[in-house]
Amino acid sequence: MDYKKIADEVSEKILSYSQDTSGWRVIKVSKNVTVSSKPSKEYAGNIYRGEGIIKEVPSKIIPFMYLPEYRNKWDKALQSYKLLERIDQDTGIYHSVTHSYGMGLISSRDFVDLLYVKPYPGGILTTNSVSVEYSSCPPTPSCVRGYNNPCGYVCSPLPENPEHSKLVVFIQPQLGGMLPGSVVETVLPTTLINLITETRAGLKGLKSRN
Numbered sequence: 001m002d003y004k005k006i007a008d009e010v011s012e013k014i015l016s017y018s019q020d021t022s023g024w025r026v027i028k029v030s031k032n033v034t035v036s037s038k039p040s041k042e043y044a045g046n047i048y049r050g051e052g053i054i055k056e057v058p059s060k061i062i063p064f065m066y067l068p069e070y071r072n073k074w075d076k077a078l079q080s081y082k083l084l085e086r087i088d089q090d091t092g093i094y095h096s097v098t099h100s101y102g103m104g105l106i107s108s109r110d111f112v113d114l115l116y117v118k119p120y121p122g123g124i125l126t127t128n129s130v131s132v133e134y135s136s137c138p139p140t141p142s143c144v145r146g147y148n149n150p151c152g153y154v155c156s157p158l159p160e161n162p163e164h165s166k167l168v169v170f171i172q173p174q175l176g177g178m179l180p181g182s183v184v185e186t187v188l189p190t191t192l193i194n195l196i197t198e199t200r201a202g203l204k205g206l207k208s209r210n
Helices: 003-019 058-066 068-074 181-209
Strands: 025-030 033-039 046-054 078-088 091-098 109-120 124-131 151-158 161-171
Touching: 003 078, 003 091, 003 109, 003 124, 003 151, 003 161, 025 181, 033 181, 046 181, 058 068, 058 109, 058 124, 058 151, 058 161, 058 181, 068 078, 068 181, 161 181
Parallel strands: none
Antiparallel strands: 025 033, 033 046, 046 161, 078 091, 091 109, 109 124, 124 151, 151 161
16 A cells, blocks of 8 residues: 555645635534634545644644653543554554543444644644554454544644644544444534543643653
8 A cells, every 4th residue: 555645645635624714613612712604525424523622733743643642641532542653754554433422322333544643834833644554453343343444633733932832633434334424423523522622731731740
């Protein structure tokens, strides 16, 4: 499998999502995070966009969000998260396992994703991910294998305050199983809000320990 080619294709899509300003509908605002959605071009559901300001620079935020040594400590949605294979210094295959959600309404999911970190001019840093087949990590009976359509983080310094950043997160997962669409549409906006608020809290905790 040509992982570098896939990584380049996904990063093009994440860049296009971040530049696309039309058709987004705000569906939830909470804890200074705004969540919008629009129909996805990748599958029959929606793409979701979460946006918030974080008091840190992109070069600190993005590693904190995707490296297992950090993420396993702050992301309450995950049972486990690990690197399966390093492709190069900016690209790897990661395996994540979520906790069950909503009193067991949604059982545990797992995802095997290619993740590529790409910088852009102006101090912008992005992650670009998509689910991939990976023979040494097949689905197991203990959780439902989900599929992440192109997803990622776009983190850019605020021009008026370069010590703060705007974080935009795009997700469009297919959770698998027999979940009704109404449940998915409730869960995913909350997932985005939690992701951004837990990133803020985790970074704040990291700063206070240093």
